[in-house]
Amino acid sequence: MSRDVTIEAPLGATAERQAVIASTNAAPGGDWVIVTRGIKREYDMGGEIVRALRGVDLAIRRNEYVAIMGPSGSGKSTLMNVIGCLDTPNEGEYWLNGARVSSMSDDELARVRNKEIGFVFQTFNLLPRATALHNVELPLVYAGVPAVERKKRAREALERVQLGTRMDHRPNELSGGQRQRVAIARALVNNPSILLADEPTGNLDSTTSEEIMRVFESLADQGQTVIMVTHEPDIAQHARRVVVLRDGLIASDERRSAFVEKLGVTA
Amino acid sequence: MPFFEAIRLALQQIWVQKLKSFFTLLGVMIGVTFLIAVVSIVGGMSRYMTDQLVGKIMAINSFEVRQRPSINIGDNSEEHRRELRRRPPIREADVAPIVAVLDPDTRWAAVGVGSQPAESKYLAKPKMVRVFTVTNQYFDIKKMEPVRGRLFSPQEYEQTSNVIVIGQDVAKYYFPTVDPVGRELVVKGLPYTIVGLMETQGSVFGQSFDQFIIAPQTSPLNRLVNVRGVINSIIVQTSSREGMLGAMEKVREVMRIRRHLRPSQPDNFELQTSESALAFWNKIKSYLVIAGVALPAIGLIVGAIVIMNIMLVAVAERTREIGIRKSLGARRRDIMSQFLVESATLSTIGAALGVATGFAFAKLIALVSPLPAAVELWSVLVGISIGAGVGIIAGVYPASRASRLDPITALRSE
Numbered sequence: 001m002s003r004d005v006t007i008e009a010p011l012g013a014t015a016e017r018q019a020v021i022a023s024t025n026a027a028p029g030g031d032w033v034i035v036t037r038g039i040k041r042e043y044d045m046g047g048e049i050v051r052a053l054r055g056v057d058l059a060i061r062r063n064e065y066v067a068i069m070g071p072s073g074s075g076k077s078t079l080m081n082v083i084g085c086l087d088t089p090n091e092g093e094y095w096l097n098g099a100r101v102s103s104m105s106d107d108e109l110a111r112v113r114n115k116e117i118g119f120v121f122q123t124f125n126l127l128p129r130a131t132a133l134h135n136v137e138l139p140l141v142y143a144g145v146p147a148v149e150r151k152k153r154a155r156e157a158l159e160r161v162q163l164g165t166r167m168d169h170r171p172n173e174l175s176g177g178q179r180q181r182v183a184i185a186r187a188l189v190n191n192p193s194i195l196l197a198d199e200p201t202g203n204l205d206s207t208t209s210e211e212i213m214r215v216f217e218s219l220a221d222q223g224q225t226v227i228m229v230t231h232e233p234d235i236a237q238h239a240r241r242v243v244v245l246r247d248g249l250i251a252s253d254e255r256r257s258a259f260v261e262k263l264g265v266t267a
Numbered sequence: 268m269p270f271f272e273a274i275r276l277a278l279q280q281i282w283v284q285k286l287k288s289f290f291t292l293l294g295v296m297i298g299v300t301f302l303i304a305v306v307s308i309v310g311g312m313s314r315y316m317t318d319q320l321v322g323k324i325m326a327i328n329s330f331e332v333r334q335r336p337s338i339n340i341g342d343n344s345e346e347h348r349r350e351l352r353r354r355p356p357i358r359e360a361d362v363a364p365i366v367a368v369l370d371p372d373t374r375w376a377a378v379g380v381g382s383q384p385a386e387s388k389y390l391a392k393p394k395m396v397r398v399f400t401v402t403n404q405y406f407d408i409k410k411m412e413p414v415r416g417r418l419f420s421p422q423e424y425e426q427t428s429n430v431i432v433i434g435q436d437v438a439k440y441y442f443p444t445v446d447p448v449g450r451e452l453v454v455k456g457l458p459y460t461i462v463g464l465m466e467t468q469g470s471v472f473g474q475s476f477d478q479f480i481i482a483p484q485t486s487p488l489n490r491l492v493n494v495r496g497v498i499n500s501i502i503v504q505t506s507s508r509e510g511m512l513g514a515m516e517k518v519r520e521v522m523r524i525r526r527h528l529r530p531s532q533p534d535n536f537e538l539q540t541s542e543s544a545l546a547f548w549n550k551i552k553s554y555l556v557i558a559g560v561a562l563p564a565i566g567l568i569v570g571a572i573v574i575m576n577i578m579l580v581a582v583a584e585r586t587r588e589i590g591i592r593k594s595l596g597a598r599r600r601d602i603m604s605q606f607l608v609e610s611a612t613l614s615t616i617g618a619a620l621g622v623a624t625g626f627a628f629a630k631l632i633a634l635v636s637p638l639p640a641a642v643e644l645w646s647v648l649v650g651i652s653i654g655a656g657v658g659i660i661a662g663v664y665p666a667s668r669a670s671r672l673d674p675i676t677a678l679r680s681e
Contacts, residue, residue, distance in 0.1 A: 081675055084594075086593075086594060086674050086675050087675060106598070106599060107598045107599065107600075110593065110596050110597060110598040110599075110601075111596065111598070113593075113594060113595065113596045114595065114596020115596070119594050119595070121678070125587070125590075125591045125594070125678065126591075127588060127591065129279075129283060138592070138595050139595045139596055141272060142592075142595060142596040142597050142598075142601060143596065144269070186595070190596075
């Protein structure tokens, strides 16, 4: 595995770019989980307009493991919020699994978040007074799944991340690594299209960070589409494709050489 | 989020902050307590007035022709009392004209009342007793039964006879250890034979109704109580309420003619029904009802304001939690219903507690006072529904604020 040999694949030439260009108002087909076109997002911060995203074109296939990198202020958090349907862009289109999300209502977005997206946050964001099991159950509660089946699926999700014995513990009784694993189980319980992780190892020590990265890798191996936002190059290296943002635009989009052939993309 | 889940979540949330939740629902609890307590007390007083007070004195579907009311609850201004005393009394001579206009199946009785000292051979010390002289239908109308001995025979009503029946207190005073039937009491030098002992009549506000002796109108006692032909009252009882109202008007006409009253002059006699006796109480009752509505209303309004404010604080404290839930797929209405259910559950629990304390209060009143204060079911149902309603109304604004939080900003807080 030669990690230090990368092949420059400027956006203009990749299949991704072709996909983006091709989808003029038509939903992109089949394999493309995420396609964005010209995403712009601006905020009014006390009179001054901050342009967080200035026209982002991105295309991500099923089963990709992508890291989105960039310095603070690059817009990576904003892009994550847009991809995660927590935020709507001012301009541009976003298709998630073929559905045009950028024009959806609040309720529809909530449904998409519930069914298609699994969030993992830097600060874990677990409900402090609920057990691990109940935390993992929560997306299923909002999906209307009845109690018995809910508990079963939540238990299975916790077992997938090796927390089968800690189900009835509260977050304050778990270590940082365990908490993040609960968050990952919660993110996966509804079989989402994408797993969206925002600085997942930001609050963990290096050993635990490696542990969590191994979990992500095994999930990616099992076929889960994983998108990770990070500012640390060490962490970004675990992914198989790195998209770098700068000043609200994509500066580079590279693939690890070892995986290029797997994906069958010509540079 | 399904309803049952939301309730479970709400109860969990309330239980985690028991003390704070308690203070939050205190206003609603106090409001409902007032409601239950006031309704039960007013209900008890009302029942006491109608059954115990008036019911004992007035028989059903009956009215009394009197000089002045025997039950005067309130309205005791000096000039009103003077006016009452100035009225001409009812006389024995009024009986025949009144009876003449009554239907044949209407019962009537003429009653004379006075107080006299009575003695017995066994007890040196005489005591004042109430003396009633009555005509033959009196006991039927009043539904009075003897517990020992008998009532008067038709002959005893027609001819002069020295027979009496006595009340329980009289028996206890003069004949504590022996059967009074057959023995004698002496009033103003004349002996009277006791033929019957009457059942207890009870007491009202501490005044006993059992210190009486009753004799037929033909008895010599009549001269003592009906001085110069004056009698206390004429009781008329009909078989129905409509009949009573009709008879009342006929009797009123007879009396007005006898007393030469012009149409513009008011009656100078009283036709007392249980309603007229209760008229003043009903007026008081309406004021009590106003209090009974105002006090709980104040408690509930305060309770609503408190709940709304505490829920606003709760929403602010749990902003991050709301952000998390929204990121997991909670829609606006899920968040809204979560908080609405919480405030409604809180206030319903407050109302239920209010019912319990109101209940305890009513029981306490019934124990320490003669009032039969009993909790009325409708007030419990109203209390709990209003309690729940208050929680929903108070919770709308905070819940709607919560539902409209932007998930991204919410996630960043704390």
